[in-house]
Amino acid sequence: xxxxxxxxxxxxxxxxxxxxxxxxxxxxxxxxxxxxxxxxxxxxxxxxxxxxxxxxxxxxxxxxxxxxxxxxxxxxxxxxxxxxxxxxxxxxxxxxxxxxxxxxxxxxxxxxxxxxxxxxxxxxxxxxxxxxxxxxxxxxxxxxxxxxxxxxxxxxxxxxxxxxxxxxxxxxxxxxxxxxxxxxxxxxxxxxxxxxxxxxxxxxxxxxxxxxxxxxxxxxxxxxxxxxxxxxxxxxxxxxxxxxxxxxxxxxxxxxxxxxxxxxxxxxxxxxxxxxxxxxxxxxxxxxxxxxxxxxxxxxxxxxxxxxxxxxxxxxxxxxxxxxxxxxxxxxxxxxxxxxxxxxxxxxxxxxxxxxxxxxxxxxxxxxxxxxxxxxxxxxxxxxxxxxxxxxxxxxxxxxxxxxxxxxxxxxxxxxxxxxxx
Ligand SMILES: Cc1cc2nc3c(=O)[nH]c(=O)nc-3n(C[C@H](O)[C@H](O)[C@H](O)COP(=O)(O)OP(=O)(O)OC[C@H]3O[C@@H](n4cnc5c(N)ncnc54)[C@H](O)[C@@H]3O)c2cc1C
Ligand SMILES: *[C@@H]1O[C@H](CO)[C@@H](O)[C@H](O)[C@H]1NC(C)=O
Numbered sequence: 001x002x003x004x005x006x007x008x009x010x011x012x013x014x015x016x017x018x019x020x021x022x023x024x025x026x027x028x029x030x031x032x033x034x035x036x037x038x039x040x041x042x043x044x045x046x047x048x049x050x051x052x053x054x055x056x057x058x059x060x061x062x063x064x065x066x067x068x069x070x071x072x073x074x075x076x077x078x079x080x081x082x083x084x085x086x087x088x089x090x091x092x093x094x095x096x097x098x099x100x101x102x103x104x105x106x107x108x109x110x111x112x113x114x115x116x117x118x119x120x121x122x123x124x125x126x127x128x129x130x131x132x133x134x135x136x137x138x139x140x141x142x143x144x145x146x147x148x149x150x151x152x153x154x155x156x157x158x159x160x161x162x163x164x165x166x167x168x169x170x171x172x173x174x175x176x177x178x179x180x181x182x183x184x185x186x187x188x189x190x191x192x193x194x195x196x197x198x199x200x201x202x203x204x205x206x207x208x209x210x211x212x213x214x215x216x217x218x219x220x221x222x223x224x225x226x227x228x229x230x231x232x233x234x235x236x237x238x239x240x241x242x243x244x245x246x247x248x249x250x251x252x253x254x255x256x257x258x259x260x261x262x263x264x265x266x267x268x269x270x271x272x273x274x275x276x277x278x279x280x281x282x283x284x285x286x287x288x289x290x291x292x293x294x295x296x297x298x299x300x301x302x303x304x305x306x307x308x309x310x311x312x313x314x315x316x317x318x319x320x321x322x323x324x325x326x327x328x329x330x331x332x333x334x335x336x337x338x339x340x341x342x343x344x345x346x347x348x349x350x351x352x353x354x355x356x357x358x359x360x361x362x363x364x365x366x367x368x369x370x371x372x373x374x375x376x377x378x379x380x381x382x383x384x385x386x387x388x389x390x391x392x393x394x395x396x397x398x399x400x401x402x403x404x405x406x407x408x409x410x411x412x413x414x415x416x417x418x419x420x421x422x
Contacts, residue, residue: 005034006223007402008207010194010237011230012040013050014170014387015380017178018395019229024184028403031185037220038178038186039209041193041233046174047318048231049387052250052353054295054303055173056261057389058094059164060157063366067386069410070393074166077392081180087172088298094165096263097139097146098153101337103269105150109337145257145296145341150266157263165261169298170388177391192218193317194237197226197377204376212317225402227378232314232354234381241368241422243382245314245354249327250305255345257302261295266334274333276326292334294342302342306331314354323352358382360420368417369394370401378402379417 007023009016020038023029029036042048057074061067078089139146139154157165182188191212198206198221206221230237232245266289273285294304312322328350336343358365358381367382367390380398383390397407413419 002028002030002033003224005225005402007034007036007225007227008220008223009036009038009227009229010207011228011233012038012042012045012178012188012190013048013229013231014046014174014177014391015050015231015383015394016040016227016229017045017050017174017181018391019227019380019398020181020186020188020395021177021184022392022395022399023402024181024186026399026403029185036186038181038188039192039194039207040188040190041212042318043191045178045188045190046171048321049353049355050174050231050391051171052351053170053388054250054261054293054305055088055168055170055297055388056092056094056295057166057168058157061386061389063415065410065412065414066367066369066390066393066397069396070390071166073392073396074168074389077177078168081176083168083173083176086176088167088169089173090167090259090298091163092165092167092259092261092296093140094157094261094263096155096157096265097151097338098265099150099338100152100267101150101269101272103271106269106272106337109343140260142258143260143262146262146339150338157261167261167295167297168388173388174391194230197228197238199226199374199377202375204374223376225376225378227380227398227402229380231381231387232356234356234379236314238372238377238379238422241358241379241381241417242360242420243356243358243368246308246310246357247312247321247352247354248305248308249324249331249350249352250303251328251331251347252349252351253302253304253342253345254300254348255302255341256300257296257341259296261293263291263293264338265289265291266338268334268337274330276329276333290334292331294335294339301348302345304331304335304342306334308355318353321352321354323350325350327352355384356382356387357384365420366415367394368420368422369397369412369415370407370417372417372422379422
């Protein structure tokens, strides 16, 4: 006889959603006996990083114990559920460029479009000479939306020619998996912010949550399992997890470009001041080198993100994250120096979200996946910049921990929360 399981998942990002999905797909899941309830604080799922990330998947990502499983599951999920159309799953090429934007180049860029509609002038000589340093065949011919004149180097990521890089549209992926989990029998409650885990040394008992539509505190009792998958808020729900948040801004362009994910290292002229900052009277800009990332995305988009900042602490909920428009405009100004196509493309979103980081001894450590010292209390959080890549693997392993008592599909003992006294 199977014992009745009454499971609550805290958080409806990619980790909570894939966990709910794989629980409903586990051979031992019996909807007549077991209950799976996911509580999400925001008005909808994927309200945080899971809806606002880039969506790159790579066999060369980390941690090594989790990546191969999760990369394979992404391919399987896409094959089973029509992921290519539904959430834009596809293979993508990936590399990094080194670019140098000279003063001369910059002043050419800032000249108005001439009568022939040509905004970009011919190569200045010095750029022509420098261009010779770059092997022509190195920068792929179909990466035609990056300006070759500023590129000084190109390195392909992963092993050349291997199909070890792919992508999904993270918002569509997360919302689709959440829908499939609900079709499989999981109950999703939004506007439900968990305020207290009710546990003892010997087990879990229940959770309290704030129903944000009625402002009432509600309680779910008789739980057998609580899985905390609250992303950067995991440390708020369960302080000993030491998972916290780091803000990052991003921009989505409406543009159809060849499928490349491009990491950059751009050297800017010393007098470079982004236009929006110059307009506000700013005379100096202390960034000589920047390294924003840009990913072509399915559905006619490109996604760009810049460096993280710690100016504003993590707010109470994902729908209260503050967006500093100037940071988004900085990213736009960087890409305008290396891509005329992006410089001309309409921007359809300027956004921010928080990366979930597991910090131990002042250092970023791997995600926490598995049991805690309290029986029935589990954690799946702290995926830093690879939570989209590692979502399905995490969900699958959590379903095995719950129904089989151990992680079977991969050896993730290095990510066991008990190792960190959680
Ligand atoms: C700019 C940027 C780019 C990225 N690009 C990539 C990429 O290309 N590839 C990749 O693999 N990863 C990428 N990531 C990382 C990835 O986005 C994250 O690792 C992943 O989304 C984390 O998922 P999560 O479910 O743990 O957290 P979240 O998405 O933050 O979800 C947590 C959820 O929990 C909810 N919650 C919080 N507190 C409570 C509570 N008390 N009660 C109920 N619910 C609660 C929140 O509202 C939220 O919806 C990127 C991240 C950033 C910031
Ligand atoms: C899992 O990996 C750890 C090292 O991270 C190792 O010590 C352990 O023996 C492995 N377990 C199994 C079952 O292979």
